[in-house]
Amino acid sequence: MNYFHKKSVEDVDVQGKHVLVRCDFNVPLDENGNITDTGRIDSSMPTIRYLLDRHAKVILCSHMGRPKGQYNPKYSLAPVAVYLSQVLGQKVEMADDVVGEHAKSMAAALQDGQAMLLENVRFCQGEEENDPDFAKTLASMAEIYVNDAFGAAHRAHASTAGVAKYIPAVCGFLMEKEITIMGQALSNPKRPFIAILGGSKVADKIGVITNLLDKVDTFMIGGGMAYTFMNALGYSIGNSICETDKLELAKDLVAKAKEKDVKILIPLDNVIGEKFEKDTPCRVVDSDQIPEGWMGLDIGPKTVAAYTEALQGAGTIIWNGPMGVFEWEHFAGGTLGVAKAVAESGAISIIGGGDTAAAVEHAGLSDKMAHVSTGGGASLELLEGKVLPGIACLNDKD
Ligand code: AMP
Numbered sequence: 001m002n003y004f005h006k007k008s009v010e011d012v013d014v015q016g017k018h019v020l021v022r023c024d025f026n027v028p029l030d031e032n033g034n035i036t037d038t039g040r041i042d043s044s045m046p047t048i049r050y051l052l053d054r055h056a057k058v059i060l061c062s063h064m065g066r067p068k069g070q071y072n073p074k075y076s077l078a079p080v081a082v083y084l085s086q087v088l089g090q091k092v093e094m095a096d097d098v099v100g101e102h103a104k105s106m107a108a109a110l111q112d113g114q115a116m117l118l119e120n121v122r123f124c125q126g127e128e129e130n131d132p133d134f135a136k137t138l139a140s141m142a143e144i145y146v147n148d149a150f151g152a153a154h155r156a157h158a159s160t161a162g163v164a165k166y167i168p169a170v171c172g173f174l175m176e177k178e179i180t181i182m183g184q185a186l187s188n189p190k191r192p193f194i195a196i197l198g199g200s201k202v203a204d205k206i207g208v209i210t211n212l213l214d215k216v217d218t219f220m221i222g223g224g225m226a227y228t229f230m231n232a233l234g235y236s237i238g239n240s241i242c243e244t245d246k247l248e249l250a251k252d253l254v255a256k257a258k259e260k261d262v263k264i265l266i267p268l269d270n271v272i273g274e275k276f277e278k279d280t281p282c283r284v285v286d287s288d289q290i291p292e293g294w295m296g297l298d299i300g301p302k303t304v305a306a307y308t309e310a311l312q313g314a315g316t317i318i319w320n321g322p323m324g325v326f327e328w329e330h331f332a333g334g335t336l337g338v339a340k341a342v343a344e345s346g347a348i349s350i351i352g353g354g355d356t357a358a359a360v361e362h363a364g365l366s367d368k369m370a371h372v373s374t375g376g377g378a379s380l381e382l383l384e385g386k387v388l389p390g391i392a393c394l395n396d397k398d
Helices: 045-053 077-087 101-109 125-129 132-137 172-187 203-210 225-232 244-260 299-311 332-343 354-362 376-383
Strands: 018-022 057-061 116-117 144-147 169-171 193-195 216-219 264-265 267-274 282-285 295-299 316-320 348-351
Touching: 018 045, 018 077, 018 132, 018 332, 045 057, 045 172, 077 116, 077 376, 125 132, 125 169, 169 172, 169 264, 172 267, 172 316, 172 376, 193 299, 203 299, 203 376, 225 295, 244 264, 264 299, 267 299, 282 348, 282 376, 295 299, 295 332, 316 332, 332 348, 332 354, 348 354, 354 376
Parallel strands: 018 057, 018 144, 057 116, 144 169, 193 216, 193 316, 216 264, 316 348
Antiparallel strands: 267 282, 267 295
């Protein structure tokens, strides 16, 4: 699939037209319903502003949480409408429903250069089922569909894919940026190309490793998944997290990498803890010295130094998954060290969303990266080489 050939919002005439814009406004809220991180809304602002500046009638649409097809005030997008009104400097009203009378009459009354917000699209059963009638009704409110919700592009839902059957469908600027940067790295990377993979499980990353085996020069492994690789290579790993059913697969991946001349770097040392607890006693040991009863909870300083050195000459880096239990201070050093090394590498650095993006943000290093993806699940599926329904449904350039 060639993602570079998708039409963008700049390829269509939007003046005076009703434009349905699918965004990812699934932002975190505190117990009082205040938005605690507006990042996802902010990242769709260029698309929204572009459309308003060109006098489109903008109908914004998003999901929030998992209300499972039922109205639930906890997941209302009302706080998003308040924030949108503040940043756009115009009152953005939210409809009480998604495709009901209120939404339809509000859409019909929209003026050129005005925006409105539909209520949480997942309040409707037809959304996650990608029900054709629901998708058709949603599409009937607009003349053009813009998908800017990269974070939901791996879902074949009515508002992320289904609507594209009924009206011209193009990508927004955020979507375009995500697929261009990641597509470029995967199809024509500046070399050396290094993939840093961490997180808890090998099982979640098998697809990524398999797809990247033919593309990268080096894998750097950290996080819980490193211990399955280390065990497969004959190390004693104590009580470290290990997927025994994936040991053969790990051996196989190491052998395949060797055949293809792809390096796989595993931790040289580890910060180990006695228990899986925040304040458990901890110390640093080499990878062949993990005692019985202890568990590896972070990569150690020698590993950070070795990975830092290897990252210095990189052309492209893709990083998905923390190097340790970065949520706990004693085991955050590896992830922080690697984040600094990636930031200072001079490479085209792409951070998969989710935990890795959160760790980089926490370290104050987001601005130093070429791209921090807004979609954890979606970017993982792109790295796996999968076709994402929310992108595949968009019109190709002529
Ligand atoms: P994932 O959801 O697979 O990306 O994994 C992220 C989670 O992996 C984070 O919550 C980390 O705390 C956890 N993690 C990282 N390293 C380890 C480790 N060595 N042992 C157990 N969990 C880990």
